[in-house]
Amino acid sequence: GQQVMQIPQYQHVQEGEDFTTYCNSSTTLSNIQWYKQRPGGHPVFLIQLVKSGEVKKQKRLTFQFGEAKKNSSLHITATQTTDVGTYFCAGPEAAGNKLTFGGGTRVLVKP
Amino acid sequence: ETGVTQTPRHLVMGMTNKKSLKCEQHLGHNAMYWYKQSAKKPLELMFVYSLEERVENNSVPSRFSPECPNSSHLFLHLHTLQPEDSALYLCASSQADTQYFGPGTRLTVL
Numbered sequence: 626g627q628q629v630m631q632i633p634q635y636q637h638v639q640e641g642e643d644f645t646t647y648c649n650s651s652t653t654l655s656n657i658q659w660y661k662q663r664p665g666g667h668p669v670f671l672i673q674l675v676k677s678g679e680v681k682k683q684k685r686l687t688f689q690f691g692e693a694k695k696n697s698s699l700h701i702t703a704t705q706t707t708d709v710g711t712y713f714c715a716g717p718e719a720a721g722n723k724l725t726f727g728g729g730t731r732v733l734v735k736p
Numbered sequence: 737e738t739g740v741t742q743t744p745r746h747l748v749m750g751m752t753n754k755k756s757l758k759c760e761q762h763l764g765h766n767a768m769y770w771y772k773q774s775a776k777k778p779l780e781l782m783f784v785y786s787l788e789e790r791v792e793n794n795s796v797p798s799r800f801s802p803e804c805p806n807s808s809h810l811f812l813h814l815h816t817l818q819p820e821d822s823a824l825y826l827c828a829s830s831q832a833d834t835q836y837f838g839p840g841t842r843l844t845v846l
Contacts, residue, residue, distance in 0.1 A: 658834060667826055667837040667838065667839050668779070668835075668837045670834050670835070670836065711778070713779065717833045721784070721786070722767040722769075722784055722791065722830060724833065726778070726779040728778050
């Protein structure tokens with residue numbers, strides 16, 4: 626079946642620094658979605674990318690969908706303590722209503 | 737965010753108890769999901785309902801029994817659970833690909 630993998634599993638970042646987390650799918654995706662789960666919270670939809678090579682920005686967050694539509698990245702600039710949480714990527718399965726989620730990247734920010 | 741609500745938010749139960757988790761979505765979506773989230777498996781899909789019909793059962797033990805009486809409500813009936821079933825149980829709904837999660841029920845099985 627479809628597998629979605631994320632690296633790194635944990636990301637320790639100094640406040641103010643940039644970092645990137647990566648998402649790779651075993652199959653070509655029609656779209657890729659990113660979710661954020663704050664500590665003690667639930668996953669919240671951030672963004673969806675549909676087109677090959679698409680880049681979208683949300684303030685300090687930059688999301689990119691690979692040309693082959695099998696990978697994606699999330700780059701955060703000038704990390705803040707509000708960025709703490711687990712970031713999941715997810716891709717829809719070819720048929721049905723299912724999303725396959727990656728294992729998540731847990732971001733910890735050092736002030 | 738009140739589009740998807742879950743009750744109770746916290747539940748402690750013994751292994752011989754029977755309890756139910758409730759999920760309600762106010763978004764007019766046609767699909768609903770149960771996920772289990774634990775330290776071992778961050779987001780583990782359990783069940784999928786589409787138009788009130790179960791379309792996915794991911795090899796979940798029979799001690800978990802879902803029920804979807806209508807497109808807005810989803811239940812997870814629990815009985816004879818094991819301590820390893822302690823986890824955060826998340827409900828989600830969707831109309832297309834994007835899923836909207838409820839706050840979850842933190843379940844502890846003693």
